[in-house]
Amino acid sequence: MTTPVTNHLGMTFANEAEKQAWDAYVQARIDAALQSPLLSEAESKARLDNLLARLAEKVKEDVPHPLA
Numbered sequence: 001m002t003t004p005v006t007n008h009l010g011m012t013f014a015n016e017a018e019k020q021a022w023d024a025y026v027q028a029r030i031d032a033a034l035q036s037p038l039l040s041e042a043e044s045k046a047r048l049d050n051l052l053a054r055l056a057e058k059v060k061e062d063v064p065h066p067l068a
Contacts, residue, residue, distance in 0.1 A: 002015045013019040039047070 005013045005016050005019045007013070007019055007023070011019075011022070013022065
């Protein structure tokens with residue numbers, strides 16, 4: 001019987017191999033993210049403005065008007 005292994009975040013794994021596989025997966029995701037291009041300030045602002053506009057429309061649809 002193997003003893004469960006806990007990583008530095010408190011996550012418990014069945015064995016050391018499972019923990020190492022998880023660590024490798026996380027590191028691969030981090031490496032891929034670091035290779036992604038950053039958004040320019042203008043593109044970030046445009047995306048945020050678009051998101052806020054969509055949220056405002058959703059609120060208008062979902063919240064009944066008090067005089068209706």
